[in-house]
Amino acid sequence: MNIEELMQSLEVKHPGEKEYLQAVREVLTTIEPVYNEHPEFEKAKIAERLVEPDRIFTFKVPWVDDRGDVQINLGYRIQFNNAIGPYKGGLRFHSSVNLSILKFLGFEQIFKNALTTLPMGGSKGGSDFNPRGKSEGEVMRFCQAFMTELWQHIGADTDVPAGDIGVGSREIGYLYGMYRKLARVNTGVLTGKNLEFGGSLIRPEATGFGGLYFVKQMLETSGMSLKGKTIAISGFGNVAWGAALKATELGAKVVSISGPDGYIYDEKGISGEKIDYMLELRATCNDIVSPYAEKYGAVFVPNRRPWELKVDIALPCATQNELNEEDANLLIQNGVICVGEISNMGCTPEAIELFISHKIMYGPGKAVNAGGVATSGLEMSQNAMHLSWTAEEVDLRLHQIMSEIHAQCLKYGREPDGYINYMKGANVAGFLKVAKAMLAQGVL
Ligand code: 2IT
DSSP states (O other), X not given: OOHHHHHHHHHHHSTTOHHHHHHHHHHHHHHHHHHHTOHHHHHXXXXXXXXXXXXXXXXXXXXXXXXXXXXXXXXXXXXXXXXXXXEEEEEEEOTTOOHHHHHHHXXXXXXXXXXXXXXXXXXXXXXXXXXXXXXXXXXXXXHHHHHHHHGGGOBTTTEEEEOOTTOOHHHHHHHHHHHHHHHOOOSXXXXXXXXXXXXXXXXXXXXXXXHHHHHHHHHHHTTOOSTTOEEEEOOOSHHHHHHHHHHHHTTOEEEEEEETTEEEEOTTOSOTHHHHHHHHHHHTTSOOOTHHHHHHTOEEEETOOGGGSOOSEEEOOSOTTOBOHHHHHXXXXXXXXXXXXXXXXXXXXXXXXXXXXXXOEXXXXXXXXXHHHHHHHHHHHHHHHTOOOOHXXXXXXXXXXXXXXXXXXXXXXXXXXXXXXXXXXXXXXXHHHHHHHHHHTOOO
């Protein structure tokens, strides 16, 4: 495989799609040695076929706001690869959403879903709709308008969307309601539903819980434990909430959360009712974290990220490229031992390089945050069987899946000196599964 040639041709075809090109380059670079051991991959042009989505739907989403004004947003669904199962991946509603961001997310999702051991292909979608400051009625009307276009492209065995940034159980409820009305079937189709209409227990917590199960195993592999460790978390949404809950339960102390306005440093630890308060903050739709400081007497540091704190563990839980080279340097200087991306592509390539060259435990998003989509897969199973599992049963399966992902990372990521390169391990394991499926099914 000639990575530079392939990247150059992608840059020409998709100029300026920087997040997408970043995600592709990372995967290609790490799988190169394995790829070259398999001439059959090269012959079937697996890499060239994998980097382009199967298809992209773009559509207009017109809706009427509370003032009676017509608003027009863009909607997308990117069906990237379904070699191992139905397309599966979240919907992101955020003003920053564009093709590059959704393509990077869809591409990552292929490998992440392959790692979960469940039969799910990769896709992603969303809109540049900004939920910030929108009323309940506006959110509902937007979701309904979005689904009037999307419904024709999805289905329980074809493409199964879920939540991502800006899409939680409320949005999933409105989207599901409209799908059900239009398609006249109750087959599940979206995951992250409320319990009353086919949702799974543990799904809201799953991304954060799975992330902590993974980090726990990373530490244990080096003879360490989470007990007494200090953790910096970014974000204050659903993912950060689940992570804080499980981290605290496992004996660690979470000292930060953050929003677009800055970060909170709570020296005493974010535990108990303070964790639930995050959900309240989120529900206000103002997208600011500073009210936490007033309520609990913590420090609010405006316009900065929590990576300047002296902590043992850093868990990005907000968005892509939220931890850069400078942040990585600060964390390393302050003695960080482990960085686990619970957001998708939370660290920049320069930051990752620094962690790896300093032999710091670094877990990439597609392994660390796979518990979310894995539990979506478990929701699909329950829907297909028309039954519901107990919280214990779902949590047990989530545990098993995270252990399996960790084991795959060890298998393919262990370096000659014993250091575990989780990025390489995750990329190679996910890639091999998908590549073998593509090879077996012919040129499609
Ligand atoms: O990035 C992700 O894995 C998600 N947003 C969850 C996707 C899913 O289908 O549950």
